[in-house]
Amino acid sequence: MKNAKNGKHEKQKSGDPFEPTRADRFSFGLWTVGNPGRDPFGEAVRARMEPAYIVRKLAECGAHGVNLHDNDLVPFGASAGERGRIVGAFKAALEDCGMVVPMATTNLFSHPVFKDGAFTANDPKVRAFALQKSMDAIDLGVELGAKLYVFWGGREGSEADACRDPRAALARMREALDFLCEYVREQRYELCFALEAKPNEPRGDIYLATTGHMLHFITTLAHPEMVGVNPEVAHETMAGLSMVHGVAQAMEAGKLFHIDLNAQKIGRYDQDLRFGSEDLKGAFLLVRMLEGTSGTVPYTGPLHFDAHAYRSEDEQGVWDFARGCMRTYKILKARAQEFDRDPEVRGLLREQADAELEPLMQRYSKKNAKALRAASIDPDAIARKGLGYEKLDQLMMEHLLGVRS
Secondary structure (H helix, E strand, C coil): CECCCCCCECCCCCCCCCCCCHHHCEEEEHHHHCCCCCECCECCCCCCCCHHHHHHHHHHHCCCEEEEEHHHHCCCCCCHHHHHHHHHHHHHHHHHHCCECCEEECCCCCCHHHECECCCCCCHHHHHHHHHHHHHHHHHHHHCCCCEEEEECCCCEECCHHHCCHHHHHHHHHHHHHHHHHHHHHHCCCCEEEEECCCCCCCCEECCCCHHHHHHHHCCCCCHHHEEECCEHHHHHHCCCCHHHHHHHHHHCCCECCCEECECCCCCCCCCECCCCCCHHHHHHHHHHHHCCCCCCCCCCCEEECCCCCCCCCHHHHHHHHHHHHHHHHHHHHHHHHHHHCHHHHHHHHCCCCCCHHHHHCCCCHHHHHHHHHCCCCHHHHHHCCCCHHHHHHHHHHHHCCCCC
């Protein structure tokens, strides 16, 4: 329905606690729900949807925002007039539906010119073109209201490692990001960058393969305060890594600027499955950490679903997929809140605390070192004591399965 005061669409309240609302900060990319189901072995199974139509349908589903690559909205090589018409219609749809663009990015991987990379390519003309395209796309993102700009180096890698020294690739990547940071500063844009890691695909090996790699790389930039990370569930899981641990490291460093939520089977190609549809325990622990239900500082940025519907689906299945991503997140949030309120859970976690020893270890001083040396600690007695993690994990599973509240 429409709110008579501001003329923007509002979702009718259903009384369902897991129904998505704008307050949940959920977003999807034009490339996610707009995915036509094409894969390397088969052509598209769904018709292309216009960007303005996607905005309206996502608003009906309860999403807060929509994200985009430059060419998801404006076709590659479009004239200035065509660009103006397309962007104008898209902005009108956003305004009419009360939707926002939290994040934008540049497609530096689809065009054949990027077959050897974009910012890291050996040909300086390719690197220059990548910077041209990125500056134009940054302008577009800012025009649409984006405050975050993601860089995924999909072609920044190699199959034949003899083609370049990886150190040269890292130097070129650094030069490009430093250049674009200075561009944003000169334009006085209120924009931060987030770097997205992936171990492989479409390249045999992609430079800066994990969130940990990215976090270190950021410290080498000229403006590290402008740059954070955008971890993705599928990308960490592909390499057999823990998404929860990667996100925790990013949060601890104050660098979790954006996040891509989806699902993935270990050891497979990048599947971008509906959030929570694989590794439900991992999804639960991720939501628990993002929401801070255990008493930690929560993540308050956009919750973006970088996933797409199964190839088996028609358009209705796409919107079922989108609602499913959001509903699963909200269900897991409720389960995490119940888990962390459970007195038995709290008791198991509290047993590990030591009010006398912990303050001594938090900061070195001669006094603390002397007190630690004098502390009476019986390692054999400690080793004999069970930690109760089996019970803790089972309690988590029972909350996750909805049989304990």
